[in-house]
Amino acid sequence: MRDIGNGNVPIDQGLPGWKMSLAGASTYTMNTDINGNYSFVNVDPGSYTLTTSNPSGTPMNTTSVTIKKLDAVNKDVAICSSLLGVNTVDAEASYFNAYPSPATSQFQMDYYLAQPASVSLRIDNIEGQNVLKVMHNENKSVGQYHQNISVEQLPAGIYFYELNADRVYKGKFVKQ
Numbered sequence: 001m002r003d004i005g006n007g008n009v010p011i012d013q014g015l016p017g018w019k020m021s022l023a024g025a026s027t028y029t030m031n032t033d034i035n036g037n038y039s040f041v042n043v044d045p046g047s048y049t050l051t052t053s054n055p056s057g058t059p060m061n062t063t064s065v066t067i068k069k070l071d072a073v074n075k076d077v078a079i080c081s082s083l084l085g086v087n088t089v090d091a092e093a094s095y096f097n098a099y100p101s102p103a104t105s106q107f108q109m110d111y112y113l114a115q116p117a118s119v120s121l122r123i124d125n126i127e128g129q130n131v132l133k134v135m136h137n138e139n140k141s142v143g144q145y146h147q148n149i150s151v152e153q154l155p156a157g158i159y160f161y162e163l164n165a166d167r168v169y170k171g172k173f174v175k176q
Contacts (some may be wrong), residue, residue: 019053026046046067049064096163098110102174104172109147121133121164122162123159124162125157135147
């Protein structure tokens, strides 16, 4: 989370320096960058526990993660996403990218469907109220998609997205 200060304008840099530890048959560890993002690359298949620890080393959250196939996994995920639930990553078919944050007028998502799916996309405010329903149960075939979302009408603040497709992607972005 971020301190939005007066006027709903973020006054901090996100959650830098948090420790992300992916532990299973192998262990991968890294710190979040200045925006609270992290990446694990070339993760072996298997079941893992993702532990999020604050900069002083205190564990704050644990999430189960399953890597299905051996391939490059390079997912930049806002730290908030790791606090929202179970992640299943199919390294061959999983591709998701949401940007920019902060956004001014457009927020974009790129994703890949490994199988046909009914796709829904919603944007909620920090109180959990739905403020945009971008898609609702749209049938999509296998392939890569790019979704532009107009956020110009939204007031400045923190928003959460949820893309339900062949898997669920959750995260946050800041609207300036």
